[in-house]
Amino acid sequence: MLSLLAVTGATDPILWSELGMRPYLFEIGSFQLRYYSLAYLIGVGFAYWHLSKMIKAPGAPMAQRHADDLFFYGTLGVILGGRLGYAMFYNPSLFVSFEGEGFVSWELLRLWDGGMSFHGGVLGVLAAIAWVSLRGKLSFLRVCDYVAVGVPMGMMLGRISNFINGELWGRPSDVAWAMVFPGADEQARHPSQLYQAGLEGLLLLVVLLLLFWKTRARYRPGLLVGIFTFGIAAARFINEYFREPDVHLAQFAQETGLSMGQWLSIPLILLGLGVTIYAATRKQVGTGAGQPAGQ
Numbered sequence: 666m667l668s669l670l671a672v673t674g675a676t677d678p679i680l681w682s683e684l685g686m687r688p689y690l691f692e693i694g695s696f697q698l699r700y701y702s703l704a705y706l707i708g709v710g711f712a713y714w715h716l717s718k719m720i721k722a723p724g725a726p727m728a729q730r731h732a733d734d735l736f737f738y739g740t741l742g743v744i745l746g747g748r749l750g751y752a753m754f755y756n757p758s759l760f761v762s763f764e765g766e767g768f769v770s771w772e773l774l775r776l777w778d779g780g781m782s783f784h785g786g787v788l789g790v791l792a793a794i795a796w797v798s799l800r801g802k803l804s805f806l807r808v809c810d811y812v813a814v815g816v817p818m819g820m821m822l823g824r825i826s827n828f829i830n831g832e833l834w835g836r837p838s839d840v841a842w843a844m845v846f847p848g849a850d851e852q853a854r855h856p857s858q859l860y861q862a863g864l865e866g867l868l869l870l871v872v873l874l875l876l877f878w879k880t881r882a883r884y885r886p887g888l889l890v891g892i893f894t895f896g897i898a899a900a901r902f903i904n905e906y907f908r909e910p911d912v913h914l915a916q917f918a919q920e921t922g923l924s925m926g927q928w929l930s931i932p933l934i935l936l937g938l939g940v941t942i943y944a945a946t947r948k949q950v951g952t953g954a955g956q957p958a959g960q
Contacts (some may be wrong), residue, residue, distance in 0.1 A: 678853030679844045683816070688830045700826040708819025709740050715815045715921050724884055724950065726807035734797045736810065742789030743819075750785010783901065784929045790816075806886040807950070813893035814873045816846065820897070821866020828858035835860075835907045849909070858906040864900040869893065889942035895937025898930040905930075 689697035708748040713736045722726055725734075794812060798805040828835045835855025845851035873893060876882040882889055905927045910918040918924040 669776045671790060679842065681844045682787050686829050686831070691940030694863045694896065701823070704819065704822035704826040705743070708822050709736070709743070711818045712739070712812070712815035716811055719811055724906050726804050726811065727801065727921075731801050731803060734801070735793065735808070738793035738796055739790050739812065742791075742793035743786045746789015746792070747782055747786035750788060765942065784933070804886060806890070809820060810883060810889035813890040814896070816893065817870035817873065817897070821862045821870065824858045824862035824866060828862070833858055834909055836909050843858065847859045854909065855907040857904060860907055864904060865897050869896045869900065881949065884949040885944045886950060887940045891937050891941030891944050893937070894933055895941055898933035898937060902927050902930040902934065924952065
């Protein structure tokens with residue numbers, strides 16, 4: 666009986682369409698609360714809540730007012746940077762999809778349709794951190810450390826939302842858990858969205874939380890953000906081997922041997938490794954419980 670089940674499971678792939686999922690939590694009239702939007706709301710909310718908790722611990726490099734500013738500017742950075750980065754790196758046609766006589770591409774503004782770049786979001790958040798650090802005379806590197814800890818939560822929720830939406834599917838595969846996504850074709854494919862949620866999200870989140878709360882990593886400027894940058898870029902590079910490249914970039918991946926996501930991840934891997942080594946070889950900052958915020 667067990668052998669029969671094994672054979673049946675190996676020959677009959679999972680049908681995503683039979684999992685009973687839909688892209689929204691509920692709808693009222695024409696309004697739908699989509700899981701993709703909800704992922705952003707919960708991810709940003711968790712980051713703000715956890716940052717407010719972290720700065721109450723000894724040695725914090727900022728005060729609550731700085732966390733409030735980071736919440737506002739960081740949210741703008743994620744949305745604007747993520748969308749502009751997607752258009753720039755993955756789909757430049759969004760910049761020219763005008764309707765009527767408008768000066769801004771309507772397709773570029775349709776965030777609810779999906780299409781956000783992790784790399785663009787990183788640049789947007791870095792710009793927000795630089796602005797808040799400059800205004801508040803804070804240590805840019807230490808603020809990055811504190812912000813980095815909460816980011817994987819949003820990454821995890823975003824990838825889970827991609828799976829619920831049945832988008833960004835993986836490459837064809839014959840693994841036992843391969844799925845047929847109706848938006849792709851009849852081939853069984855890797856559920857690569859879940860791989861990314863686990864590796865880029867959950868695993869990295871657990872590692873950074875443990876490092877912050879159970880070790881003295883937060884007293885080495887750059888260590889947490891260095892590990893985050895290296896970890897998430899390396900995870901993205903690995904996961905790209907299982908993820909189907911965007912249709913309009915499939916030829917690029919075939920010609921270069923790597924996907925666009927992998928090429929964009931290589932500089933981040935090197936940067937993260939460099940920052941981690943730099944932080945690990947420098948002296949710790951002050952660890953006194955009475956250290957003023959922002960020092």
